[in-house]
Structure formats: structure tokens, C-alpha cells
Amino acid sequence: MFLLHSTRTKPLGDSAHLVDLPRCVTCRRPSRVPHSTIRFASADSKAAALIERPPHEQVVRLSRLFLPTFNAESLSTSKAALPSLGLLLRGGFARQSSAGIYTLLPMGLRVVQKISAIIEDEMNGIGASRLEMPTLLSSALWYKSGRWKSMGSELFRLKGRGGSEYLLAPTHEEEVTRLVADEVQSHRQLPVKVYQITRKYRDEPRPRSGLMRTREFYMKDLYTFDADEARARESYEQVRGAYSRILDRLLGANHGAWLAAAADTGAIGGDLSHEYQIEDELGEDTILKCSTCAHAANQELAQSSPRHDPSVLPISAQDLRVELYELANDPAGLNAADSDAAFQIAAERSPARLWAVVVPRDRSISPVQLRKAAAQDLQPLHKSSHCTQPGQFSASFDKVTVLTDAECSAVEAQEVCDAVAAGISALLNEDHGTSAGAAPSLEDFFPPVQSLQASALVDVPFMTESSIELSYGNYREAADGDACSSCAAQGRAGTLVASKAIEVGHTFLLGAKYSDALQVGFTPAAADAANSPASSSQRRVPFQMGCYGLGISRLLGAIAQRSATLGGQHGFVWPRSMAPFQVCIIANGSNADGLAQVLQALFHRPGKVTGCSSDHPVVANDVAIDDREELSISRRLKDANLIGFPVVVVIGKAWREKRHVEVIIRDAQSVDGTIKCETTLIALD
Numbered sequence: 001m002f003l004l005h006s007t008r009t010k011p012l013g014d015s016a017h018l019v020d021l022p023r024c025v026t027c028r029r030p031s032r033v034p035h036s037t038i039r040f041a042s043a044d045s046k047a048a049a050l051i052e053r054p055p056h057e058q059v060v061r062l063s064r065l066f067l068p069t070f071n072a073e074s075l076s077t078s079k080a081a082l083p084s085l086g087l088l089l090r091g092g093f094a095r096q097s098s099a100g101i102y103t104l105l106p107m108g109l110r111v112v113q114k115i116s117a118i119i120e121d122e123m124n125g126i127g128a129s130r131l132e133m134p135t136l137l138s139s140a141l142w143y144k145s146g147r148w149k150s151m152g153s154e155l156f157r158l159k160g161r162g163g164s165e166y167l168l169a170p171t172h173e174e175e176v177t178r179l180v181a182d183e184v185q186s187h188r189q190l191p192v193k194v195y196q197i198t199r200k201y202r203d204e205p206r207p208r209s210g211l212m213r214t215r216e217f218y219m220k221d222l223y224t225f226d227a228d229e230a231r232a233r234e235s236y237e238q239v240r241g242a243y244s245r246i247l248d249r250l251l252g253a254n255h256g257a258w259l260a261a262a263a264d265t266g267a268i269g270g271d272l273s274h275e276y277q278i279e280d281e282l283g284e285d286t287i288l289k290c291s292t293c294a295h296a297a298n299q300e301l302a303q304s305s306p307r308h309d310p311s312v313l314p315i316s317a318q319d320l321r322v323e324l325y326e327l328a329n330d331p332a333g334l335n336a337a338d339s340d341a342a343f344q345i346a347a348e349r350s351p352a353r354l355w356a357v358v359v360p361r362d363r364s365i366s367p368v369q370l371r372k373a374a375a376q377d378l379q380p381l382h383k384s385s386h387c388t389q390p391g392q393f394s395a396s397f398d399k400v401t402v403l404t405d406a407e408c409s410a411v412e413a414q415e416v417c418d419a420v421a422a423g424i425s426a427l428l429n430e431d432h433g434t435s436a437g438a439a440p441s442l443e444d445f446f447p448p449v450q451s452l453q454a455s456a457l458v459d460v461p462f463m464t465e466s467s468i469e470l471s472y473g474n475y476r477e478a479a480d481g482d483a484c485s486s487c488a489a490q491g492r493a494g495t496l497v498a499s500k501a502i503e504v505g506h507t508f509l510l511g512a513k514y515s516d517a518l519q520v521g522f523t524p525a526a527a528d529a530a531n532s533p534a535s536s537s538q539r540r541v542p543f544q545m546g547c548y549g550l551g552i553s554r555l556l557g558a559i560a561q562r563s564a565t566l567g568g569q570h571g572f573v574w575p576r577s578m579a580p581f582q583v584c585i586i587a588n589g590s591n592a593d594g595l596a597q598v599l600q601a602l603f604h605r606p607g608k609v610t611g612c613s614s615d616h617p618v619v620a621n622d623v624a625i626d627d628r629e630e631l632s633i634s635r636r637l638k639d640a641n642l643i644g645f646p647v648v649v650v651i652g653k654a655w656r657e658k659r660h661v662e663v664i665i666r667d668a669q670s671v672d673g674t675i676k677c678e679t680t681l682i683a684l685d
């Protein structure tokens with residue numbers, strides 16, 4: 001306290017001026033602030049003081065930080081289109097290197113490090129170990145898993161000098177499976193949970209939305225390995241709990257700040273999956289949330305109860321939407337349209353299977369439900385698959401599966417089949433009717449065989465009892481305003497409400513997919529007990545895996561978007577946990593005594609400064625001093641708003657006149673999610 005009445009007026013920022021200050025009783029360094037309360041790891045306080053700098057030396061002086069900020073007028077129109085990107089550029093958080101590739105400036109890196117620290121804390125909490133796998137991977141394992149081919153143009157591929165193939169990793173399932181398989185032989189070494197926070201790569205066709213869809217990005221990816229499915233599910237739930245805590249800590253536990261939605265397992269595979277979404281109208285995902293229960297799902301997976309109102313449901317073929325599909329990657333598929341090659345391939349091919357999906361005209365077809373029903377990858381039927389001669393098309397199938405949506409049950413089955421036949425005919429642009437002008441029938445699309453009828457050989461379609469398969473189910477995509485199927489199952493009424501959201505995380509229960517693909521596993525308990533080398537080598541069982549991603553650049557982009565919406569064009573209003581600095585003190589060298597008092601209050605009298613916790617002192621390196629004296633106080637205040645410091649302390653005119661400091665709070669962490677913005681004058685004595 002002996003320092004509180006100092007009237008020193010030397011400029012800031014030069015340690016030479018500190019030499020003639022009183023010395024701290026703990027570390028004997030010259031100090032404006034006593035820091036005898038700091039605890040060091042070592043008992044030898046003098047030695048420890050050399051390792052850990054005292055708090056007043058840990059505060060960051062913005063005059064020394066690379067912090068290029070600029071005003072709104074200097075922002076190009078294309079960048080200004082996305083408010084959060086505009087603020088990230090203006091506030092000196094990031095710079096674009098090329099399309100979808102960004103440099104993080106010190107201010108942006110601080111936010112990323114804060115996100116990473118919270119993630120790391122929660123990952124450690126569930127017993128996961130951090131490691132780092134290479135970004136540059138050999139193609140060998142990716143051939144084995146089939147993803148070298150299936151990931152197509154999304155993968156950045158490159159060649160080494162000897163011609164060997166490499167990729168820039170977008171994810172590490174193959175690599176981590178091999179790594180763990182090499183080290184883990186017995187069930188006693190399980191479970192294993194490993195994660196990394198590294199840069200990942202994806203060749204986005206259209207990088208957009210600032211940091212939200214980029215070609216290079218930071219991601220946390222966690223992989224769990226368990227001995228059986230039950231334990232893998234336990235791990236999955238454990239990680240879901242950690243994800244909830246991470247997002248609550250990042251966004252504040254405001255109701256509705258984020259949501260977990262059931263999701264499609266897509267190309268990664270597996271049988272259980274959730275997406276973690278932050279609602280934002282710029283989001284690319286559509287989420288359907290129930291107004292009554294906790295049900296939330298991505299629109300592609302959401303299920304709704306069929307409508308019952310006869311006035312909106314189809315009653316005839318005119319009210320139906322029909323879409324036609326065939327097996328994906330057909331040799332005469334989309335790429336060979338109308339060419340001689342397509343004709344050649346189609347001519348040599350046996351008749352094919354057709355899937356027809358029928359939904360009400362005002363609904364869309366759910367690709368996920370279609371894929372589940374077909375249990376195969378399908379693609380839209382293309383006329384080139386049915387080219388009989390160059391320029392001529394005629395479809396012929398050995399089996400037609402008609403998947404009819406439950407909302408079409410009022411339409412006669414025959415009428416549904418006729419609608420499918422009309423759909424095929426329209427696609428091939430030819431008349432398949434038995435007589436000119438007659439409507440086609442599904443039977444017309446089966447290969448003709450000769451049959452003896454009324455003592456004469458005639459052509460009839462070759463069909464068996466199972467040639468046309470009709471099934472009813474939910475094949476429409478759920479939409480805004482539909483009835484919630486979870487509520488309906490319990491006799492309640494709930495309505496699905498659609499909203500746009502940004503996906504920031506995804507969890508997958510993978511099962512044995514990658515262990516099977518790479519043919520690896522461990523010795524189970526039973527074989528281990530038998531202690532027989534022969535039986536154990538024969539009885540290796542696959543690992544039950546889970547993989548869990550959390551996009552850190554995406555989180556920065558999505559929360560920036562949210563913070564920009566809250567703060568308007570003036571700047572960000574970050575959640576406290578993510579603000580680059582908790583406190584910014586705007587001061588000039590002429591008010592050094594005021595600065596000393598503010599620092600003293602921040603570090604040693606928690607709660608003295610309005611807006612700071614009364615329980616915990618502010619962490620020293622979370623305090624910035626804006627000592628850029630070449631800029632006016634009002635310009636520095638503008639920058640403080642732009643960057644989004646939750647607490648700004650101005651030591652200016654009020655200090656000189658009345659020994660008061662001005663405290664400005666811009667805070668997003670109030671209960672209802674609205675921002676608090678207030679200015680108070682406080683006396684520190």
C-alpha cells in the first residue's frame with residue numbers, strides 16, 4: 001500500500017523509469033505495485049521470481065503489440081458484406097492470405113488460444129491425452145480405408161519427389177487407428193482417448209463466410225478406442241458432456257446460445273452422430289427444433305408426424321412429386337451423357353434397378369431416409385444410362401422399388417405406379433404407351449418376352465411377383481411447422497420450428513469401421529485368459545471407436561458473427577471467456593500514478609473495479625494497457641469498442657480533476673443474452 005500515493009509522472013513503457021521505484025518486498029524488483037501475494041511454485045522465492053514475472057510486468061502494452069486496426073471506410077465492399085469478417089479485419093484479428101486462407105494476427109491468436117485452453121481443460125477432464133499427428137500424410141492408409149477415392153476433390157493431394165502420393169490431412173481416423181493399433185495389444189490397455197489441436201485442410205470449392213468455411217483451419221479432433229460397444233457408447237456420452245461444458249464456458253450458459261442436434265453420419269460412417277450448432281441466419285445448416293420438447297435435429301435427419309388435414313394431402317397423381325434414382329457410380333452415369341461410349345456401356349449392361357420416391361407435390365424428398373431405405377448409394381436416374389442407340393433412349397428395369405410417403409396414402413397404389421411411369425417417360429422424352437397417346441404404365445419398362453396367348457405368340461413384359469415393390473414410410477423432408485414426431489409418440493402436440501445455424505462441432509460413434517478397414521484390433525479378455533498365442537492371434541477383435549471434431553477457427557468465426565450482431569457496426573461484444581483481453585486500460589504517461597492504482601486494484605482488490613469479479617483477481621496477462629500515446633484517447637476508445645474489451649478503464653480528464661477513473665462495460669454475459677453497456681466513474685482510494 002506504500003505505493004498508492006505515488007505522484008510519479010514519468011512516461012510509461014520504459015523499464016528504465018522503473019529503476020528508481022521502491023522494490024517489491026517479495027522479488028526485490030522495482031515495482032509500482034506490491035505483489036507479495038503472488039504464490040510461486042518454488043519455495044525459493046528469489047529463484048522463482050526470475051521464472052515468473054510479477055503481474056505489472058505481465059500486462060500487455062498495446063504500443064508494443066502488432067495491432068493494425070482501421071476504420072470502416074477503408075473496408076472493401078466484398079469484405080464488408082459479412083459483418084463479423086469486417087470487424088475481424090478492422091480490429092486487427094486476421095488478414096486474408098488468399099481465398100479461404102487466413103493469417104491470425106496477435107489479437108485473433110489470443111482468442112484462438114483462449115478457445116483452445118478451455119477445450120484442453122475439458123479434454124483433460126475426461127482423461128484424454130493431447131498429441132500431434134503429422135499434417136502431411138502418406139496416401140497408403142487412405143487407399144486402405146477407401147477415402148483416397150471417396151473424398152474426391154475435397155482432398156488436397158500432392159506428390160513427393162519419388163512420385164509417392166501424399167495428402168494434407170483433413171482428419172486423422174486412419175492415422176490414429178494405426179498408431180493406437182501399433183501400441184495397444186490387450187484389452188487391459190483400453191480405453192484410449194487421444195486428441196490434437198492442429199491445422200487441417202479441405203479443398204473447399206467455394207470458401208466463404210470469413211473464417212467459417214476455409215481451406216485451412218484449426219480443429220480439435222479427439223479419437224476414442226474402447227473394447228466393446230457399450231463402453232464406446234459410455235465414452236461417447238462422456239464426450240458429449242465435455243462438449244456441453246466447453247460450449248457453455250465459451251458462450252455463457254445462456255439458454256439457446258448453442259444446441260446439439262441429431263445428425264446424419266454421412267461419409268464418415270457410424271451409427272450415432274450429433275452436431276453442435278450456433279444459431280445464425282448466415283448458417284448453412286437448417287435445424288428443426290421442437291417448440292415443446294427438447295428434440296432438435298438437422299433438417300436432413302429430422303422426422304415429423306404426417307399431416308392429417310385432407311385438404312392439404314394429395315388425392316390424385318397430379319398432387320404427387322416423383323423422383324427417380326439408380327445405383328450411384330453407374331458406369332454410364334452422368335459423366336458419359338449421350339456419347340457413343342455411354343451407348344456402348346448401356347448396351348452391354350443387364351437391366352437395372354430403379355428407385356422411385358413419391359411425396360406430396362409441396363414437400364421435398366429426404367435424401368437420408370432414401371439412403372436408409374435403399375441401403376445403397378443412389379444417384380438421380382439419368383437418361384444416358386438408358387441409351388439404346390446413339391440419340392435414342394429406352395428404359396428397361398428388372399426391379400422397381402416405389403417408396404411412397406405416408407402423406408400420400410390417400411392416392412390409389414395403381415395411380416402412384418402410373419405417376420412413376422409418367423415420370424420415367426418424361427425423363428426419357430419418349431412415348432412408351434401401348435397405343436399412340438395412351439398414358440404409360442410401369443409394366444412398359446420391363447423387358448418384353450414372348451408368351452403364348454390365345455394361340456398366338458405375343459410380347460409381354462417379363463415380370464415376377466417381386467418386380468414392383470411398393471412400400472410406405474416417411475420419405476418427405478421434415479419442414480418448419482410440421483408436428484414433432486417425438487411429441488406425437490407421447491400423445492403431446494409439439495411443432496417443429498426451423499432456424500439457420502453454423503455447425504461448430506460434430507461427434508460420431510464410429511464402431512469398428514476403421515479397425516475393420518485397416519484390419520487391426522486387440523486381444524480380448526477371454527483370449528487373454530486362455531493365454532494361448534494361437535487363440536489370441538486368431539481372436540483379435542476390432543476397436544470400437546468414436547471421433548469428435550470441434551472447429552476452432554469455425555468457433556472463432558461463428559462467435560465473432562454472434563458478437564458482431566450484438567455489438568453492431570461499432571465492434572464486437574465477446575463472451576467474457578473469449579475476449580482477447582478482459583480489461584483494457586487507456587492511459588497516458590502523465591497519469592502513471594492512476595495506472596499504478598488501477599493495476600493495484602485489479603490484482604489485489606478484486607471487485608474494486610466495476611465489472612470485474614469480486615471473487616478472483618484479474619489474471620495479469622489478460623490486461624492490456626493502451627499506451628499508444630500517438631493516438632487520442634477517443635480514437636483508442638473507438639479501437640477498444642471495435643476489438644471488444646469487456647471492461648475498459650480510462651485514466652484521463654476525470655483522474656486529473658477528481659482522482660476518478662472512468663469504467664466502461666460492454667458485456668454479453670447477462671442472463672438473457674442481451675448486452676450490458678454502462679459507464680461509471682469510480683474512485684480507487
Ligand SMILES: [Zn+2]
Nearest residue numbers: 290293484494
Ligand atoms: Zn417435441
